[in-house]
Amino acid sequence: MTRSLPLPATPRAASLAATLQRIIAMLDRIPHSLIALGARVFAAAVFWQSGQTKLDGWRVSENAIALFREEYRLPLLDPVLAAHLATLGEHLFPLLLVMGFASRFAALALLGMTAVIQIFVYPDAWPTHGIWAISLLIIIARGPGRLSIDHLIQRFGRGGK
Numbered sequence: 201m202t203r204s205l206p207l208p209a210t211p212r213a214a215s216l217a218a219t220l221q222r223i224i225a226m227l228d229r230i231p232h233s234l235i236a237l238g239a240r241v242f243a244a245a246v247f248w249q250s251g252q253t254k255l256d257g258w259r260v261s262e263n264a265i266a267l268f269r270e271e272y273r274l275p276l277l278d279p280v281l282a283a284h285l286a287t288l289g290e291h292l293f294p295l296l297l298v299m300g301f302a303s304r305f306a307a308l309a310l311l312g313m314t315a316v317i318q319i320f321v322y323p324d325a326w327p328t329h330g331i332w333a334i335s336l337l338i339i340i341a342r343g344p345g346r347l348s349i350d351h352l353i354q355r356f357g358r359g360g361k
Contacts, residue, residue, distance in 0.1 A: 233345030239335040240344060244294035246332060247310055251290025260287050272321045289313055300348020307339035
């Protein structure tokens with residue numbers, strides 16, 4: 201999305217405007233696939249690391265269950281069920297995101313988890329959650345980019361073009 205700046209009256213100002221236009225044109229060439237890959241990997245890392253803290257070997261730890269019972273206190277969900285669901289989601293959806301498989305679905309699920317964390321658990325952490333949400337919204341709105349299984353599926357679904 202290249203923008204044209206109005207040309208100023210002086211030669212020096214015109215030179216500055218031309219330089220700014222060249223910079224904007226260079227920035228416009230940053231591929232979405234690179235931005236999407238970063239959004240997928242870094243959002244996935246946050247949730248994966250959180251999920252890892254909830255495990256004791258291959259099981260959900262008693263500490264994780266205690267956190268859901270005593271600190272998180274989610275409404276309508278049993279703490280044991282919530283701990284298991286969160287741990288599963290924090291491992292499954294990041295894997296899908298990194299692979300770029302069912303990326304929009306995985307990003308939407310993690311955005312939902314982010315909303316629950318923001319609303320019910322840590323409402324004062326909105327700057328951090330906002331960064332997570334924007335990264336996930338990039339994937340939801342624009343897709344995972346060319347470096348993804350989703351792209352390959354879509355490409356071969358159109359006859360390999």
